[in-house]
Amino acid sequence: MTQSETPIAAPAEQSGEKKLSRIQQRNRTRIMEAALDVFSAHGFRGATLDQIAKAAGLSKPNLLYYFDGKEAIHVMLLNRLMETWLNPLQELDPNGDPLEEVMGYIHRKVQMSREFPRESRLFANEILQGAPRMKPHLESGLKPLVDEKTALLRQWMDEGKLAAVDPRHLLYSIWATTQHYADFEVQIDVLSPSDEDPFEGADAYLDTLFRKLLTP
Template sequence: MSKPRTRIQQRNSEAILDAALEVFSQHGFRGATLDQIAEVAGLSKPNLLYYYPSKEAIHVALLSGLLDTWLDPLREMDPAGEPVEELLAYVRRKLELSRDFPRESRLFANEILQGAPRIQEAIEGDLRTLVQEKAAVLTRWMDEGRIARVHPVHLIFSIWALTQHYADFDVQVHAVLGPAEPDPYPEAHLYLETVFRRLLAV
């Protein structure tokens, strides 16, 4: 049985993961190095390797925690709730994730763009199962005439695309909007609510 970590060990481990998140979200897995992560964490490379034996081990630790964070908003969609409001709440939660966790969003996007070598099993397992479960709920709501009939999985894909864009393309969003709109999220929320209310109306 392993010993519990001391406060210093816990602090160093968290510093490594936070530094790795910064480096991976900027450079991707291939472009990131252990030297970069150690420098951002304020630790020596040997000290970093005491906690994590490889760059891959750090990346897997980050992605494992991230996947749960990414799935939670969809899990919260209540099958017994009012369909349009449940979907709009999901859109809002996803947009809030992009606002509050942009580095995590870019880390996930980079992993997917590389073919998901470290989370393929998870996206074919937990993620796919959850999407199928919620797609069945959406289909039932459509069959009951409570929301417009659209492809349920592509509806979920659209929500992902329209919300995660604000994190994954943050530089482009701010460059195009300019200084007149330094915070895109209030208007993005209003726009997306309008889009999905109209899409789902029966």
């Protein structure tokens, strides 16, 4: 395994970090924010430490004081992203109203596309490159969660509480339709009327679409 293929570490595998001063914390935050901009725009392969340092307003040697290299920054961003990304799916409540639980999940995914477009593109770029750093986490974290929630969706469908569709492909469709608004943000902005909020339109449209699909 090459350095560029170092897998993302599960949270329990991450080593503890020494306490940073306020200035060090501020600089580290600047680096992470700058790296998120650069990686989401150029992907891992296209991004450089020089670009990240320039965006952060720091020298490259200063950046390397905080991180060992581009790989270390990218892996930390992915670790933070995965926790945020999985939360809405984890929150599907087996004791809630099935249709409202699914619709709430969809609305939260649209909200995340609005709030975290860079994170969505970071994730998409990693997947498009074959997930060399994230694949172990997809296998150990995401897949068991999806297996659990598709079983719950299937149970609701078998009980007649949701229309019967393939639950796994239902999740794929939700991801595709909600994350599109972040991953293709530039295209959405160009094509949408200037006086309309595309995310409000997406929220309303996807509510109608999936309610019609899933109402038994």
